[in-house]
Each structure stands twice: as structure tokens, then as C-alpha cells.
Amino acid sequence: MPTIGTPTKITQGSRTKGGIGESTLRPDGILKTTGEFAYSSDMWHEDMLWGQILRSTVAHAEIVSIDTGEALATPGVYAVMTYDDLTADVKNYGLEIQDTPVLAHGKVRHHGEPVAIVAADHPETARRAAAKIKVEYRELPVITDEASATAPDAVLVHEHRDDHHVGHVPHPNVVHRQPIVRGDVAAARERADVIVEGEYTFGMQDQAFLGPESGLAVPDEDGGVHLYIATQWLHSDLRQIAPVLGLPESKVRMTLSGVGGAFGGREDLSMQIHACLLALRTGKPVKIVYNRFESFFGHVHRHPAKLYYEHGATNDGKLTHLKCRIVLDGGAYASASPAVVGNASSLSVGPYAVDDVDIEAIALYTNNPPCGAMRGFGAVQACFAYEAQMDKLAAKLGMDPVEFRRLNAMEQGTIMPTGQPVDSPAPVAELLRRVKAMPMPPERQWESSEGADVRQLPGGLSNTTHGEGVVRGVGYAVGIKNVGFSEGFDDYSTARVRMEVVGGEPVATVHTAMAEVGQGGVTVHAQIARTELGVAQVTIHPADTQVGSAGSTSASRQTYVTGGAVKNACELVREQVLEIGRRKFGTYHPAWSTAELLLEGGKVVTDGGEVLAGLVDVLEGESVEVEQEWRHRPTEALDLRTGQGNGHVQYSFAAHRAVVEVDTELGLVKVIELACAQDVGKAVNPLSVLGQIQGGTVQGLGVAVMEEIIVDPETAKVQNPSFTDYLIPTILDTPTIPVDVLELADDHAPYGLRGIGEAPTLSSTPAVLAAIRTATGLELNRTPVRPEHLTGTA
Amino acid sequence: MDFLRPASWEEALAAKAEHPTAVPIAGGTDVMVEINFDHRRPEYLLDLNRIGDLCEWEVGEDTVRLGASVPYTRIMEHLRPELPGLALASHTVASPQIRNRGGVGGNLGTASPAGDAHPALLAAGAEVEAESVRGSRLIPIDEFYTGVKRNALAADELIRAVHIKKADGPQQYSKVGTRNAMVIAVCAFGLALHPSSRTVRTGIGSAAPTPVRAKAAEEFLNAALEEGGFWDNGKIVTPSVAKQFADLCAAACNPIDDVRGTASYRRHAVGVMARRTLTWTWESYRGTAARTEGVA
């Protein structure tokens, strides 16, 4: 079980049961275990039609012609639509840059791009009809890497860019470039006793959330549409959907359905617009459900990256400088690429104090699959590289890798390469100390009286070794992730909180547009309301667009930002409740006007604990409702030339120790244990905190040893769009994950909490790689590492 | 698409004769994926689930007659003593859910080089009982695989059972995948010692267009074991013999590069598995090995 560090001080309502700091259970737990929880793919409507998307079979081509005649003539088919059927002026969408066509216009830029859509009375009818659409392509050369993208005669992936990055990029096939220059690298380099260089490759990871993209669009009588959808951000979807439908946002109503995981993969639109278009065209409800094959084409992936690093250090183990260049492959459309570049560049130094840096990060436009948000984006790729560098430097200096890291660890007050001071606890050295101090798992656990238990060995049930060739290795890594949206983004959330008496009990209702994607935000909102309002019963209203934006469920930000908004709204509600109390009962007790008052256990009490009134009596015949936006501290854009600026609002730190056993002859890896230490600021719900840390850790493990979307460099076509060949860890691949949770309050954040979801995904991967390097003695500069790489047979 | 539901074996044969393009479906492991993913739209699906005797087996004097649809789970639970290699192979098949429905008949029908049962069948020695309205025949396993996902069945034939030689000595099976469970073979290797005939048989999966035996390796090892009197004196197989056997097994491969692995890795891994499985089986034959089959 976890050890919890020094608790953060709670100022409000600590005596109300089920408040923050407790492991209250999920409000949706029962429905999710009985099968009744309605995910977006479970939606159903009488007379509904099924939508199907026809996708490009080639990566880069001009569309010569599309013939939909035969498809339209198929019995049971209600509509077939192509680009020519789009009636609104706006025909593109995109998170930051609107470069993505709703349906391909004259050209396809990646394998699997939507070309046409069909609605029919049965999914098989829709599939057969889609197969009858004849598309003639004239293939174009494919852009697949930096060399082909930035060649002087390179074909432009987007011919007519007019976005706000185009002015500062070195080539139109570069989406965004962010340099960060600070100090004097040349001088610092002179001071270095050792220099270590490395070139690293990070493979394309998929979010592989289990619930494929799906939703139901129902036409409304007023000419609008109601979309039941699984997404990470309702209002961002709305902002992109409405213009393409030619509707005002008020006529596009959105309700969040059950979301089967997200991890960044639902930040962009997938089938939203297509379902709405078909519903509006046919006048019937339209449901679209991707299968797993289509899901691999239906969302962006983690940017694959090439990372070129040079570090120097003195003989006494102090880092002198960092030079690095990070090239991210953004694929055919921009998606979140600019933000990924921002994270990669500003966090490329890792959680270390280095004064002299020369950093550059770019994202490319290519004809590879579009890449965008995935848990820890930008920071994940950088962490893999800088942690490999730390091990190389330690080895070169003859130092212990953990001690070397501790010696260079940043702390509160350290100045980031962007010039921004770290203004809250940064217990990097402490996390490393803790993770190293955890007891080691026993050796040779596979041995039993019955012989070797292959389930405990590399290869598992496949029975490849009974201990032969198996070598243990241990590796460490630590990482830094920014929390919340950075670089001057107006990152806010809205909460509506209502308090009233229902059935003789005071009840709070919390209404936000926060996308619950599994992380447990709904659990936390109820805890906050109990803590702030002293009630037992909290109703969590379904998330929809009838309330203001909650921002995205990403960047580890929801507990911080929407949690902050709920806390803020609750505080305003509390003030109004107390006002009513003063009005009704103020004359009966002087404390109403003189003491600090709290709401606890269904009562108004003084900070000394004296009960002044029951909430039922105060709220009798009254109700209080507040809707309010809430913002964290503002951030600044990074200077486009120097990268200087207060770009981030908060950081999150985690460290891992990986223990692996490698069958060195077959190149098979069994991760025995992945211990993690993380500072969470305040564990608002300790059980959920562990769930986030362990889940993130295993996604990091996946990309260390198995997960990669393989794209053919000749054709830019995806080779493994299925769960048969895109492998994610099973329960037999997953080790025990002991977690040590540290709680050092960030005074700038609600309850002192820190966003936690992403940090564990960062350090897990390099820790596993480091352990494999220890076991094998190999350099291993790419992830995922495959058996070929461990056996010299790549 | 039509769904044919024969209630008996005779009805199934008649249906297959009438509709030679009918695709038999039993455990659904391959067929349903192809349908779900729109890779295949057969004119007829021929459901074999209602034919109970396909799920039965008989243990005879020398062979086990294994019904085509006996689930892998049953093989693991009930036939480990008679068919240790196949039981080990069965345990590597996909997931518990798949093992509960899938059987050897499906592996043979699909004839994918990656089918998990093939190396074990090749190593043990087996015959496929194929039948049509024209009659029944036994196809030696060595002649069954005719190409990538092609087999020796005629269009009107169905697989009724597999006759597998009962183990007369230790057998082993290894499979390399890039995950510790639920994984398609990158390559696989089966090995059976046959002390009664003083021979060794092998099977290689996923490292050639079809499942194959490493015949040169077998011949080499048979000769080496005979020459050194190993079958009688029970000595340890010398490292040089084991190495040459492994090298010949690797040389028997004719693999390709694909998303699951490189050709070079497959050759390498088959060699390693050949050496290890030889060690395990031979140690077991010598009676000195720690028991590993029970937990593997």
C-alpha cells in the first residue's frame, strides 16, 4: 500500500464525510459494473440510421473523381455525401489551425483520410454502399520525414498556409518551430570535462482507448442537431462543428455520453461532424461507431520524434550545458502540434538545473498519420532522450545514476530554460531518493517446487525460457510535465453549483461541461462540494453545453481547473447561503456577524465548532445557484526567437525505478516491478491518485517494449491498425506498481493540489529502457525496443 | 450471405458438397474477425457448432483421435499426458476466451503459418481426417500445408478430426511473441522425442510460407544420437551437437520481414528455441529434469 507524505492543510469542511482527501467511490461505479452505464456507442434511437465513412486507401494523392451513383442506388441507403455536399462556407476544422477538411477536397494527405460518408438502415448496408463508391486517385510523392519534408523541391503538404505560424517557420512543411536560447552554451561547453551526445528515436504510440469513437446525432425540430458524444472537450468540439454545419452554436446541442477512455485521442474531432451532417441531410438520427481498425485511422497519435542531444558535465558531476534539437512528426494535419512543440522545447532539459541551453523543437507536416495529443505530449518524447543522456553521463563520470541526477535536480527557485522560475515545491531529488529506497523485488520469482512458472518469466505462457538467458536489470528515471494549458492560452473552466433542500435534505448540484473520461473528475467534484458546502448529498449533473466551457480533459488540468471552478462556485454559493442565514437567523446569535462561519455536516457552524443553524432551515423555501468561470494564473507566450517567457502555470514530477528481467538470447522482456514516487500536492482522492499513477505507468511501459504504429516509409501507409498487431500490455505484461505519494502543497493551486495524470507516463518508459540497458549492456537509442534490437537481428 | 446450420455431420457434408464455397465456422476465431472487419463476405457460413462429436476425442492404442472442434482448453486439461506438445501449444493460443472455443480444426482449416497448433502436430506426427460426401481420407500432416493459408483439402471436404500420435517420449513447444500473453507467433518451434523409433521430429511455425519440419536438423540429430549411443547411455547431448541442431533448424526457415518481426530475428529465435527445447526434452528423457510441463 502507498505511503502518504505530510498531508496538506485543509481549510474548509474537513469534518464533512466524503470530502476531499478521502477515497470516496466513483458515482458511476455501480452503473459501470452492471453494464448500464451508457457509452457513446450504446446510444440508440428509434428509426436511427448507421453512418459509415469511406477513407482513402493511399496516403497522398489528387482525387480525380468520385462516383457515388451505385452507392446511392443501394436499397437501404439514405444519403451519400462528399465534399461537394458541404453547404456551409466553412469546410475545414482543427484545434488551433483549421487545416483539416471535413471531407477530402481534391486531395488526400494521409492514409485513411475521410473521403465520403454514407447513412443506411443497417451497418452492413452502409459498409457495402461505401465499398461501392468509386474514387480515382492520382498518387503524389509522399513526404515521410524531415529530409523529404524540407527538401528545397519538396511537395507542400498544405499549399496555401495562412496560419499564424507560417511567418516564423523555416519551411512551409514545418508546422511550428520553437527555439529556446539562454546563457552561453559555447562558454559552458568549454567548462565541460565530459560531453555526451545521443540521437534518439521515439516511435508512434496510439492512445488505444478501449471505447472506439462513436456517437449519435439527432436532428432537432428547429433545424439544429443534438449530438451525444464521447469527447474530451464539449465546447471545443462545438466551436469546430457549428461553422461547418452552417449553424449557430445555439442550434448544436451537445451532451457527453459515457467515454471509454481518451488519453488525448479525443481532443480532436473524429465522427462528430459526419454524424451531424448525415442527420441533418436525412432528417433521421444517425449513429456512427468505429470499429478498432477504423479507430486507428480515426484519431491522432503520439508524435514520433527524432531527438538529438548533447550534454556536458564537469568531473564533479554538474551539468554544464544542453544542446538539443527535437523533430516531431506531426503528420498531415496540425492538430495539437504547436503545443507539442512548446512542451517539447520548454521541457527538453528535464527536471534539472541547467543555465546554458540551446534548444530547438519543430513539428513537421508529412503524409504520415496526423499526430496530436496523447498523455504527456512533448514531455514524454523529451524525457526518453534526456534520461538516456543522464545515464550515459553518469556512466562516463563513473557516478551512480541516481546520485548524478540528484546532484543536478531542479528545486523550488530553479530558473527554467525559458527564464521562468519554479515557484512551488520541486522535490525531484526527494522523489529519486524515495524510489531508490523502496525494497527490491525478490530474485528468480519464477522458481517453484513444480519447476519454472513460465508466467513469471520473459515470454510468459509462450514457454520460451525456464530461466536460460535471463538477466535482471534495474533502471531509474524522473520527469517533468507542465500542468494545464500553457503559453498564454486563456485556460479557464466554468462551474454551476446549486444548493437547495430536496426531500428534507440539503443537496448540492454540480453542473459542469467537464468530460469525464474515466479519470474520476466526477468523484472529485462531489468531494469538493461536500467539503465546501457541508452536505452529504451531491448530484453531478450530466455534462453538456448548457453550461459554460470546462476546458479540455487533458494536460492533467481538470482537478486543478474545473476542480478550482467548482471550489470557487461553491465558495460563492456558501457566501449566499450564509447571507440567507444572516437574514433569517442573524438576530438570534451574534456569531452570525462576528465569527468565521463554515458549512459542515449539514449545518452552519462557527470555526470554533458551535452550531448556528441547520442548512435545511436556512435553505427552506430558498435555493442558491451560481455559475462562474474560474482561471488559473495567466501564462505568457514564449518568445519566438529566444523562447523566453513565463509559459507554464505548474509542474508535475514523478520518478520510476524499473526492475526487468530480459531473456538476452531471445530479446524478450518481463518487467518485474515499476516502482513510482510522485508529488501530487494534495491527494484529493487517494484511490484515484493511485489509479492514475499506475495507469500512466503502464502506458509508459507499453511504449517501452511493444507499442508502435508502424508506417511504411515508402507508402506512408499504416501497417498494423488492429489489436492483433498493435499490442498494448496485458495483465501478464504488467508488474506490481508500488507507489509512494508525496504531498507538498502548491500554494497557487486549489487545496495545494498538482495535476497528476501525465507525469507517471513520462518516466516509466526511460526507466524500463534503462533497466534493459543494464541487463543487456546495449545502447538502445529507440523506443519501443523490440526483440530484434536486443539480439542484433533488426 | 446464408447461414447453414447442419444438425449432423452427414448434413454438413451434404451442405459442403452443395455449396463448396461455404466457409465452415466453429470457434469463429478467424472467420468472425474477417467478417467483422469487412475482409470477407462468404456466400455461405457453415456452422459446425451443432455437431457434437466434433468436440469429442478418443484415446487409442497409438493415437489420439481429436475432434476438429475440441477446444484448446480441453486439450490442456485432459490430453496433456498423451499430447504434451499440443497441450503446451494450446496454452499459448490467444486468450482463455479463445481457447474455450477454438480448436485444432480451425488452425488447420485456416492453415496460417502462424497457427499455434501446427508445429506441435508436425513434431508429434499426425494425420488429418478429411471427409466429403465422396468419402473419407487421412492426409499426413507433412502433406497438409500446401501454401500460405492453403491446405490439401478439396473444396467439398471438411476436417472431422486429427489423428495424433500419442507421445512416446518428452515433447516441448515454444513460441516467441512480443507480448507475454495473447499474441500471434512471431515464430514457434515444436520438438518431440520418439524413443520408440529413436527419432526426433520438429515443427516450425511462422518462419516460412507454411509450417515446416526441419528435416535436415532431424536427420543430423537422429544420426548424432544414434552414433553416440545417446538413446541408451542417456548422456547429455553435447553443446556442439545442440548447436549444430539449432543452426540447422534456423536454416530450415524461410521467413519474411513483417510488422511482427524481421526474417533475421525469426531465424535466430528458431535456433534458440530449438536448442532450448532439445535441452528440456533431452533432460526430461534422461529423467533428471525438473518438471516443467505442469506449470508451463
Place this chain on the structure above:
Amino acid sequence: MRVNFTVNGRRQEADDVWEGESLLYVLRERLGLPGSKNACEQGECGSCTVRLDGVPVCSCLVAAGQVEGREVVTVEGLADYAKQRAEHGGCATGACGTSGTSLEDARPGVPPDEAWGRAAKGQDSQTGEGTGSSPHAALAPIQQAFIDAGAVQCGFCTPGLLVAADEMLERNPNPTDADIREALSGNLCRCTGYEKIMDAVRLAAARQGEAV
């Protein structure tokens, strides 16, 4: 074609079934039982696990026509199934819900906020009403253990895991960790890293042991 079979103890008839439909599709789209999940439709994830004549299978790999006359138990019927098993003395799992074992700090004593999730089903006819479901039935012990242990996050893998874990505990009441991992190796989860799922199954086994 028409398919008749039994789901969660109730006779069901599905009409106009396309021959290529899977059992999973029929359950979800024709019988209003969407609890079995459609995560991969290729037998790789276990989210659609149901019991077919008692045996856990991937319902995406069962052709609808193959279930004619057979018995299916889905996650919607799991609580009743466990209850009946307990009553018929197969094992005492039915008593588990009231036993004393609890995960450290896992039971706060606050009722879950039920409005969330039910309301998320959408309004009016937006959901297929579960004709075979029993919304107010008590939970099976394995369901309670998943909730208590924090084994549910997005929940998409949960139904399949519950069916698989329940069946394992029926066969093997005292599983080792390796046994649990092997039995659940056909069920992918992307959220939890499986640790809380291990906790949940251990918890259910311990409660089951106590109740005997």
C-alpha cells in the same frame, strides 16, 4: 434470419438478423443489452466476454446463428447468476456482499452520487432500454469488489473483466496472483494498469473465503 436463445435466464428472439452479425451485435443492438462492449471485435480485448453455456467466450467471435437454442449470461445478468449460484450451494459467493473484508480506506460510507451516469444515458428514448437488465438487482460480489477496490475507471473493459473474473473465482476460489493474471490475460484494460483489478479480484476471493 431468426435466432432464439436464452439470455440471462430469459428467452429471447431476434428477427431479421443479418447472417454475418455477431452475438455481440445482437445483444447490443437488437436486445437492448449494451453492457457487453465492442472495443475491438477481433477477440483481442475481452470487453465483450459473455458466458456461452457457462463458458467465457468473446461474443464478437460468435456468429449470431451459432447461439440458436443456447444459453448466454451477460454482465447485465451477472448479479442474478451469482445469486443463483450461491443459493444452489455451488459456492457461497452470494453472501460476500455483507462480509467484513474491506480495502484500506476504500469504503467512505458515503453513498455514490447516482444521478451521474444514469442521467448520462441521455433523455427519453436516447438509450436502448435494457429488456434483459435488472437495474435494481443487488451487485454480484465481484462487481462490489471492483467498485470498492477502485478497479473501475473509464469502465469500458469492466463488463468483460467481471464476467471473466467471476468465472475464474467459481473454478478457482483461492487463486494465486499468477493464476489471476493468467485468467484475465484475455482482457485488456487501458486505464488502470491492472493493479486495482488485481486488488479487486483478491478482495472478492478473500470475501468469498470468509463467507464460506
